[in-house]
Amino acid sequence: MNAISEFAACYHCGQAAVDGARWRVSIGGAPRSMCCPGCAAAAQAIADAGLDDYYGSRTGYAAPAAAGEAPELKLYDEMGLNGDAVFTVEGLRCAACVWLIERRVAALPGVQSALLNVATERLHVRWDAANCRPSDILLALRAIGYTAYPYDATRHGAQLERARKALLRRLFVAGLAMMQVMMYAVPVYLATDGTMDADMKALMGWASFLLTLPAVTYCAWPFMRGAWLDLRRGLPGMDVPVALGILAAFAGSAVSLVRGEGEVWFDSITMFVFLLLGSRWLELDARRKAARALEGLQHAAPATALLLAAWPAPCEAETVAASRLRPGDVILVPPGQTVAADGVILEGRTEIDLALLTGESRTRAIGPGEQLPGGAVNVAQAVTLRVASSAADSTLALLVRLSQRAGQDKPRLARWADRVGAWFVLVLLVLTVAVFAFWRVADPARAWPAAIAVLVASCPCALSLATPTALAAxxxxxxxxxxxxxxxxxxxxxxxxxxxxxxxxxxxxRGRPELREAVALGMVDGAGCLRIAAALEAGSAHPLAAALREAAAASGAITLKAQDIDNVVGQGVEGEVAGLRYRLGSAAFVAGLAGGLAPPGAGAGATAVWLGGSGRWLARFDLVDALxxxxxxxxxxxxxxxxxxxxxxxxxxxxxxxxxxxxxxxxxxxxxxxxxxxxxxxxxxxxxxxxxxxxxxxxxxxxxxxxxxxxxxxxxxxxxxxxxxxxxxxxxxxxxxxxxxxxxxCARVIRQNLGWAMLYNLVAIPAAASGLLNPWLSAIGMTASSALVVLNALRLRRVD
CATH class of the missing domain: 3.40.50.1000 (HAD superfamily/HAD-like)
Incomplete structure (x- = not known):
């Protein structure tokens, strides 16, 4: 008893607890032995969060938790993440991971919300900065076996690219193994008339065994590792039935090969692994392309700008970091360069490309006095710009921050899929045991193939992954x-x-008035009246004044100059043009100079601006806000x-x-x-x-x-x-x-994916359990189903 007590297993990770009395945590009302302070801290964190059910429902031990990792994580507290940030979480597999991570982070003091998207591997957290720090969130995730870091599009994209290349190598090896195994399996299938002797059949079997080993040990490693991590966390995900199916089929085939009797499924195993990796590659490629869109936004922001420190005096442009720009600075934007910060053009006319900000393919002409957003590309002439905001607050920077937030919340269908997916695997494992027990009694020879077929045929991918993939696309x-x-x-x-x-x-x-009609009321024609009105409004910033000036400029009329201008707030403007006195504005204001009553007003939906001289009404300008x-x-x-x-x-x-x-x-x-x-x-x-x-x-x-x-x-x-x-x-x-x-x-595709997932599982799993589907047919069905829902989701990138 003393020896057993001294070397009791750690309740958290299962390793030997050399001194179990030293570290104990109360879980479920009972003291539990821990092997180290790291596991004790992890178990205490889960218990304090009210997640004791985790230990009751798990089917394997958790990963050993390392202690003393907080110092390195505290560096993230200096990054300026003020209560709202996105984190990349590595090692996600399915809805079970979502369940544990969201609840663990949400239980931290000060955390207001925690939402995890399994398709993009991003965790969006809002917290009270006074009660929680980024290091607290990262440490909580580390404690339950997940590595996380603040989201960075470049780092995340590079990680996805490395994963894609590694997956492609596994896919190549699996394809090669599948083709070679098929070469040995097909003659055995064709030799049904007894033409192949036992020795030759055994040789074919052993050759297939050796060629299948790389597929199981190397190619299928992502599924094995994912299943092992899921089991250690106590929340089996969709990799668990896949890994169990592969291992069960391989073990059963090896036993049959050694005994010299029974079926072998080496060809089914290699085909299953190859098709699974193909489906996984499609999924990863979709995530990589989604990440590349945001990475393109971040790369578009220029690192430097050309500062004109002594403007308007002639001076040399100084290259400075874009982060140093402050409102009021004047910068030079040469052709071909991306604008570093929002501002107003002081000198120069050019054309800008807003494709990155707005999706527009056509360039836009822009000149002095007009706004130029950060992230626009100058494609014509150099312009001088007065900075209106820092680079961190530019239109492009705001767009990047909003893009990082996008996709973190979940619509109702995705939440439903998470809830169903979290229970799907557990129900499947129970069903597999029941199927094996039934056939063990009814027909022992069919028990093992039927159990394998159930594991292989099940397809939780659409429920736990295809919905967020559709949303991401x-x-x-x-x-x-x-x-x-x-x-x-x-x-x-x-x-x-x-x-x-x-x-x-x-x-x-459009939000800006336009001149619909200039109605002449006296001896001066409409174009002449418009020139006078434009002269009176030359210095006004009022939208109606701008509309009159634009209309006069568009007509190509000779520009007139006004003198002795007097603006009357809310009424209009009075001034002298070519020696004559005029008023422009409301009917009541103009009547004070023109005399009498104004002629009939503007038509419905138009704003009337009147022009009059001494003792006469000259024109009415009908301005509308154009549709x-x-x-x-x-x-x-x-x-x-x-x-x-x-x-x-x-x-x-x-x-x-x-x-x-x-x-x-x-x-x-x-x-x-x-x-x-x-x-x-x-x-x-x-x-x-x-x-x-x-x-x-x-x-x-x-x-x-x-x-x-x-x-x-x-x-x-x-x-x-x-x-x-x-x-x-x-x-x-x-x-x-x-x-x-x-x-x-999107709604149509999600309904199709969920409908197909439910229909497929309702048909395939009973068929496999009843012995109608053998393992290799189940493998084709499962992988084809996974590929179908992912490809269907990717169609959304090409909506007509």
């Missing part, structure tokens, strides 16, 4: 087309939405899908009704304050509606947050006011059309 496609889905429920909820609510200004319209050209088709498409479209705007009722009439929107409401919009959305939700909201992301923050799914027009600095679930990065509403198409396709 869809989100990658959206990003390429200028749609940044920060939360993946965007696709699911948009497809289910019954009502779509639009803001007007900046959403359905986005894609808006009518988008509204019709939504209505054709059975969705109700509403327009809620803070503009005047007449202007809102005019826009609604042109778009065919029946329910349009003007003079809506932000609270009014939120109340309207909540009223719809109270009636059972699923509401999607599309706004400009600034004054619609409240309603964007209150809708079931929301889209922000995310141009330039508007990303900083993001309150939406999704940002439309491109110009206009075209990205929303892409989101609608992708949402429908």
């Amino acid at each position: 869809a989100l990658e496609r959206l990003l390429r087309h200028g749609v940044l889905a920060v939360k993946p429920h965007v696709l699911e909820t948009l497809e289910r939405a019954t009502h779509v609510v639009f803001d007007k200004t900046g959403t359905l319209t 986005r050209p894609e808006a009518p088709a988008l509204v019709r498409a939504l209505q054709a899908k059975g969705k109700t479209v509403l327009l809620l705007s803070g503009d005047d009722e007449d202007a809102v009704r005019a826009v609604a009439a042109r778009l065919g929107i029946r329910d349009a409401r003007g003079r809506q304050l932000p609270q009014d919009k939120l109340d309207a959305v909540r009223a719809l939700q109270a009636g059972g509606a699923v509401v999607a909201m599309v706004g400009d992301g600034i004054n619609d923050a409240a309603v964007l947050g209150g809708a079931d799914v929301s889209f922000a027009m995310g141009q330039g600095a508007q990303l900083a006011q993001l309150h939406a679930d999704c940002v439309l990065l491109g110009e206009g509403l075209a990205p929303l059309e892409e989101a609608i198409r992708t949402a429908s396709a």
Whole structure:
């Protein structure tokens, strides 16, 4: 007894506890011996988190936990991760890992949420910086056997590339072994008339055995290792039935070979391993391409910038680190260079490429006074730029941070798949034991093949992996087309939405007035009146003034100059042009100089700006906020899908009704304050509606947050006011059309994958249990099923 007590097994990892009385942890109300302080800390962490059930449900010991690793992890506390970060977690296999990791991290003091995506291997954690540090999270993961580090696209992409190459080598060896084993297996299958003697058959069997060894020991190692780690953690995942199937078939075949009687399945084993590795390679390639999209964003940010320290005085450009740029600095952006930070052009005209930020393929002309976002590429002439934000707060930097957050939340279907997948393997193992016991009594010769067939035929991949793979493929496609889905429920909820609510200004319209018509009221023609109006408004920043100046410039008219200008806030402007006095503005203001009553006003939906001189009315300018050209088709498409479209705007009722009439929107409401919009959305939700909201992301923050799914027009600095679930990065509403198409396709693919997974398992597992499927047919079915759902998910990258 003393010897047994002294060398009791560690309750956590199973190794010998030389001094079991020294380290003990109370688990399930009973003291348990531990072999070292590392295992004691790991067990105590699991117990303190209320996860004692882990020990009751496990089928194997956990990995030995190393103590004293906190110092190296504390270095991550200096990285500036302030309460919201994404971590890469290595060693993930299936939903069982998700269950343990999410619950362990969520149990840490100060952690507000922890969401793990098994397809992207990313863990998104929000925490209170006063009560939790990044090292606490990493140490908690290390304690339960997972290596993690703050997400870095370059490092993650390199890791995936190394894994892809290693997997490709295993795939090659497995394919070679499969072909060679088939060469020896086929003659045995064909010699059914007794033409092959026992010695020759045994020789073929031993040759197949030797060729199968590399497939089992080297090629199938990822599945063996994954299964072993799952069992040690006490949460068997989808690698467990795969590994058990391979080992059982190999052991059974070896026993039959030694005895000289019974079946051998070396050809089935090598084929199974080859097809499994092929499926795994497709899965890894999908993750690698998804990671490459974000890596491209990070690589696009320039490391340096050309600083003009003495501007506007002539000076040499100094090369400085982009991270040193501060608001107010002036930099030179030569052609071919990516803009390091957001700013305003001071000198020069050029064309910029916004493909990385918005998905647009065409360049855009830009000149002095216009905003230039960080991440844009200057493709024509050098320009001088006054920095408006640091490089860390540029449009590109914000886009990278939002992209890192994307895909961390889970839609309802993915959560359901995680719950089902976590129990699938346990149920399968119980079923395998039951099948073996039944056939052991009914027909002992069929017990072993039937048990192997059940293990091999089962396919939990679609439940635990194909759903997040579909989401990752869809989100990658959206990003390429200028749609940044920060939360993946965007696709699911948009497809289910019954009502779509639009803001007007900046959403359905361009957000900047345009001159619709210049109506001459006196002896001066419309073009002449427009030149006078442009001269009076030459120094104004008002949107209406800008519209008049742009219209005059587009007409190619001779520029006039105004003097003695007097701006009257809320009324208009008065000044002298070519020796004559004019007023431009509201009818009441202009009437003070022109006299009398203004002629009939502008048409519906237009804003009238009047021009008058001494004792005379000269012109009326009808300005409208022009519709986005894609808006009518988008509204019709939504209505054709059975969705109700509403327009809620803070503009005047007449202007809102005019826009609604042109778009065919029946329910349009003007003079809506932000609270009014939120109340309207909540009223719809109270009636059972699923509401999607599309706004400009600034004054619609409240309603964007209150809708079931929301889209922000995310141009330039508007990303900083993001309150939406999704940002439309491109110009206009075209990205929303892409989101609608992708949402429908994604929902269809996920339903197909889950439907196929359920149908396949409902048919294949009973068939294998009843002896209708032998191991090699089960192997083909399982691997074909895995490949099918992954390939089906990857179709989303090419949505028509």
